[in-house]
Structures are given as C-alpha cells and as structure tokens.
Amino acid sequence: MTPHILRHTFCTNMTNKGMTPNNLQYVINHKNIEMTLSYYEHGSYQSALTEIRRIIATT
Template identity: 55%
Template sequence: FLFLNRNGLPKVAVNYESMFRGLVRKYNKTQKVALPKVMTPHTLRHTFCTTLANAGMNPKALQYIMGHSNINMTLNYYAHTTSETSITEMKRLIA
C-alpha cells in the first residue's frame, strides 16, 4: 500500500478511482479538451507503457519496467499503437 486514509487505513482501488473521478470532473470544467470520463490509475499505467513504446523503448526493457513475466502482455495489452504510429513507422522504413 502506498498511502493511508485519514483513519490510518491503507487506501484501496476504490479510493483512487473516486479521487480520479473528482480530478477529471474539475479538469473538464476548466479545459476545452476534456479528459475521458473513465480515468483510473490503471489508465495511466497503459498510457505510460504506450508512450514508452511509441518513443522506441526496447520491448524487453519495457517488459521489465512494467513487471510483466511475458512480453505478450506488454505488447498486446499495454503498448497500444495508433494508425498514426503505424504510418510513421512505415515512412521511417521506406526512407
């Protein structure tokens, strides 16, 4: 457990999800481009992994950082790609 609540008890997933809902609500009230309504710490984990993969990080290093025992978990479930990323990679290979 990383943090304790006001009563000294460990915070659990539902505490973080509630906090994130409040943060997203406040952010969306003040910003033109809204965040997705469903935002959790796990969403940030996926974003972190995808960002590192798109930056060209070695897949085995990324697997280690994410704590996955299997590279398939990292590449198939976490390192999401976009059509823009695919086009950029094709252009890089052709050049």
C-alpha cells in the same frame, strides 16, 4: 484517474515513442512478454506511418 490508468498511459506513450516491447516489459515488471504485447501494443494509422518513415530514413 487511477494508478492503473496512469500506468497504461505511460506504457502506451513509451510504445508510441519507440520503446521496444522487451524494454517496456522490464520497466513495468511483466514476467511474460505476451502480457506486455496484448495490453500496450496498440497499432494505429499514425504509429504505422511513423514507423514506416523511420525505417525508410535509416535505409
């Protein structure tokens, strides 16, 4: 277990819970949004399904 692994896990969990990329960028102090998106925006079937359900519920 390294600090980098903990940071990556935290960011992945926050993304999966709906934190916006801009807010995540601020929290982890990335200067470039592309860095944040390329490392922590991991799509999956479950995350896509959750997002679709959230969008449907708000319309």
